[in-house]
Amino acid sequence: YSTVHSLEPLPANGPDFGALGEEAEFVEVEPEAKQEILENKDVVVQHVHFDGLGRTKDDIIICEIGDVFKAKNLIEAIEAHVLAAALFNAPLLLGEDALPNGLDVTFEVTELRRLTGSYNTMVGNNEGSMVLGLKLPNLLGRAEKVTFQFSYGTKETSYGLSFFKPRPGNFERNFSVNVYKVTGQFPWSSLRETDRGVSAEYSFPVWKTSHTVKWDGVWRELGCLSRATSFAVRKESGHSLKSSLSHAMVIDSRNSSILPRRGALLKVNQVPRLGRGESHTGARFLYGTPSFNSPAPPACLWKGLHLFYLGGPTSVRGFSMHSVGPQSEGDYLGGEAYWAGGLHLYTPLPFRPGQGGFGELFRTHFFLNAGNLCNLNYGEGPQAHIRKLAECIRWSYGAGIVLRLGNIARLELNYCVPMGVQPGDR
Amino acid sequence: MWSGSWRVRFQEDKVSSFRKSKTAEPWPENATLYQQLKGEQILLSDNAASLAVQAFLQMCNLPVKVVCRANAEYMSPSGKVPFIHVGNQVVSELGPIVQFVKAKGHSLSDGLDEVQKAEMKAYMELVNNMLLTAELYLQWCDEATVGEITHARYGSPYPWPLNHILAYQKQWEVKRKMKAIGWGNKTLDQVLEDVDQCCQALSQRLGTQPYFFNKQPTELDALVFGHLYTILTTQLTNDELSEKVKNYSNLLAFCRRIEQHYFEDRGKGSSSIRSS
Numbered sequence: 001y002s003t004v005h006s007l008e009p010l011p012a013n014g015p016d017f018g019a020l021g022e023e024a025e026f027v028e029v030e031p032e033a034k035q036e037i038l039e040n041k042d043v044v045v046q047h048v049h050f051d052g053l054g055r056t057k058d059d060i061i062i063c064e065i066g067d068v069f070k071a072k073n074l075i076e077a078i079e080a081h082v083l084a085a086a087l088f089n090a091p092l093l094l095g096e097d098a099l100p101n102g103l104d105v106t107f108e109v110t111e112l113r114r115l116t117g118s119y120n121t122m123v124g125n126n127e128g129s130m131v132l133g134l135k136l137p138n139l140l141g142r143a144e145k146v147t148f149q150f151s152y153g154t155k156e157t158s159y160g161l162s163f164f165k166p167r168p169g170n171f172e173r174n175f176s177v178n179v180y181k182v183t184g185q186f187p188w189s190s191l192r193e194t195d196r197g198v199s200a201e202y203s204f205p206v207w208k209t210s211h212t213v214k215w216d217g218v219w220r221e222l223g224c225l226s227r228a229t230s231f232a233v234r235k236e237s238g239h240s241l242k243s244s245l246s247h248a249m250v251i252d253s254r255n256s257s258i259l260p261r262r263g264a265l266l267k268v269n270q271v272p273r274l275g276r277g278e279s280h281t282g283a284r285f286l287y288g289t290p291s292f293n294s295p296a297p298p299a300c301l302w303k304g305l306h307l308f309y310l311g312g313p314t315s316v317r318g319f320s321m322h323s324v325g326p327q328s329e330g331d332y333l334g335g336e337a338y339w340a341g342g343l344h345l346y347t348p349l350p351f352r353p354g355q356g357g358f359g360e361l362f363r364t365h366f367f368l369n370a371g372n373l374c375n376l377n378y379g380e381g382p383q384a385h386i387r388k389l390a391e392c393i394r395w396s397y398g399a400g401i402v403l404r405l406g407n408i409a410r411l412e413l414n415y416c417v418p419m420g421v422q423p424g425d426r
Numbered sequence: 427m428w429s430g431s432w433r434v435r436f437q438e439d440k441v442s443s444f445r446k447s448k449t450a451e452p453w454p455e456n457a458t459l460y461q462q463l464k465g466e467q468i469l470l471s472d473n474a475a476s477l478a479v480q481a482f483l484q485m486c487n488l489p490v491k492v493v494c495r496a497n498a499e500y501m502s503p504s505g506k507v508p509f510i511h512v513g514n515q516v517v518s519e520l521g522p523i524v525q526f527v528k529a530k531g532h533s534l535s536d537g538l539d540e541v542q543k544a545e546m547k548a549y550m551e552l553v554n555n556m557l558l559t560a561e562l563y564l565q566w567c568d569e570a571t572v573g574e575i576t577h578a579r580y581g582s583p584y585p586w587p588l589n590h591i592l593a594y595q596k597q598w599e600v601k602r603k604m605k606a607i608g609w610g611n612k613t614l615d616q617v618l619e620d621v622d623q624c625c626q627a628l629s630q631r632l633g634t635q636p637y638f639f640n641k642q643p644t645e646l647d648a649l650v651f652g653h654l655y656t657i658l659t660t661q662l663t664n665d666e667l668s669e670k671v672k673n674y675s676n677l678l679a680f681c682r683r684i685e686q687h688y689f690e691d692r693g694k695g696s697s698s699i700r701s702s
Contacts (some may be wrong), residue, residue, distance in 0.1 A: 228440060235497075239592060241585050
């Protein structure tokens with residue numbers, strides 16, 4: 001492909017146009033775009049030109065743009081211009097050429113800058129953080145991306161370097177390699193944790209689902225947060241090496257990730273046992289209809305003690321963060337098994353103030369959360385486990401207001417009545 | 427007369443009950459001492475420190491169970507071994523442990539006057555600054571010892587590559603500390619000279635007495651015993667360090683005496699002192 005194409009003024013009669021495959025010299029001419037309503041014209045795409053390429057390699061362009069050649073009408077040609085955001089911003093310019101319905105498509109592109117920086121603040125789940133990012137997109141010309149991120153927050157500080165490479169022609173198939181260090185403090189267990197790790201993951205689509213296989217190797221260092229840390233937690237201090245392989249499958253047909261009006265998300269992940277390692281399986285199911293929503297709390301595999309925690313504003317409301325279940329001298333240790341579920345009903349605000357505008361961001365929220373967390377006694381068999389998880393259930397109900405912030409976050413203010421509180425829970 | 431003595435007795439009662447309320451519960455049966463794994467992991471300096479605390483507690487007649495854990499160093503609130511877990515309290519290193527035990531009403535140095543106490547503190551400082559530092563130097567700054575013994579032992583409980591990472595990290599830390607106290611440029615011979623001088627001072631102070639302060643052992647005796655006994659019984663790449671100690675026969679006798687008196691009956695004398 002030539003990198004520059006000059007658009008000559010369009011000839012009056014089409015078929016007389018000579019030089020079908022004539023490539024232009026490296027001459028840049030301000031194109032005089034002819035305005036025409038081309039929406040439903042039948043077209044055959046004959047040439048595709050790219051204007052403004054620097055480091056992007058040819059083969060990935062061929063893969064991405066192959067669909068343009070198959071386009072039968074203009075709408076399809078435009079729709080075939082897919083995932084170019086990874087490569088460049090590309091407005092479409094069209095010219096007519098040779099055949100009466102022949103189409104010469106020119107992409108005038110601006111490649112993404114070699115280096116971009118970003119600064120965000122994030123607030124979520126009772127913690128806040130400041131995130132600085134550096135991104136090198138399209139590093140070697142085939143949509144590879146290197147990202148460096150530094151995050152400083154109230155509970156956690158982390159930095160990481162990641163390399164991402166999609167498969168040319170099929171961006172849903174991609175792999176990435178990450179190197180990271182995370183330091184966090186967990187006051188509910190009086191624990192301090194530093195993780196330094198390497199991970200590699202490979203994603204691929206299978207029919208309508210998206211699968212990810214990930215290997216994670218971590219050097220974990222645990223320490224006590226204060227002299228008053230309980231001895232059970234103190235015994236876990238020190239260094240360890242963890243290696244895990246996991247697989248996740250996601251089917252997501254929701255139309256919004258924060259307050260979906262329709263659709264469902266099913267995420268299943270499992271970690272098979274490797275040698276002396278642990279294994280676990282988790283599933284998360286969310287289903288939404290216009291007025292009814294059931295967000296289930298996520299399976300939080302807390303890396304500190306490789307145990308599950310329960311409690312907090314996104315799992316069982318009314319209980320302090322991660323403060324349910326086995327504990328020792330005030331520090332919560334987590335449990336080996338848990339279940340949790342919730343039923344939420346969202347309705348517009350009573351009397352509908354600000355209807356159609358600001359009021360749309362708010363919803364009243366009625367909820368019922370329940371869950372249980374315990375350690376398993378492996379000698380007893382699965383029926384005993386289920387029985388154990390079914391007794392002493394913690395649950396809570398209440399009502400409140402939810403505010404949706406763009407598509408990124410939600411703020412909840414709830415009045416909760418915790419029930420089924422067991423001794424030791426907070 | 428009668429009323430006078432009654433008044434004195436009343437004061438004594440008040441003082442002793444006040445002291446009782448300050449100290450917590452009496453010494454429990456399940457007091458535990460934590461150190462690294464004995465066979466494969468623990469190093470010379472840590473072994474010496476742990477033995478010193480064990481000797482001290484034996485001398486005070488306080489029972490303690492020794493538990494070996496690979497992560498003992500990281501469990502300790504100060505990062506150093508050994509540490510004891512008594513009731514709800516966790517105390518590490520000999521100095522704080524002596525204070526802690528004193529608060530519970532047991533002490534070995536109560537019978538000393540102020541001058542002797544100052545002297546005892548001075549000799550304990552000598553042992554910590556000379557003997558302990560020399561042990562650390564030999565373990566972490568002498569390339570032969572590092573390569574053959576220390577590196578492998580320190581990382582032994584951990585899988586690859588963590589064993590190498592932790593050993594290098596610790597070595598870097600110790601070397602930095604050595605530089606800070608001025609030992610960075612010392613040669614092995616100079617360090618051994620320092621050990622010799624320290625042993626000479628201890629030997630002179632001990633003289634022909636059974637313990638440093640004549641009849642009764644104090645925490646100084648426990649500390650000196652811990653270090654000397656460990657030096658004498660630990661197999662290193664060469665015997666130079668233990669030879670320095672063996673030059674002083676009264677120190678050898680001192681170690682043997684304590685070993686027999688406080689450890690042999692409990693079956694701890696698995697590696698006894700060999701006389702040259």
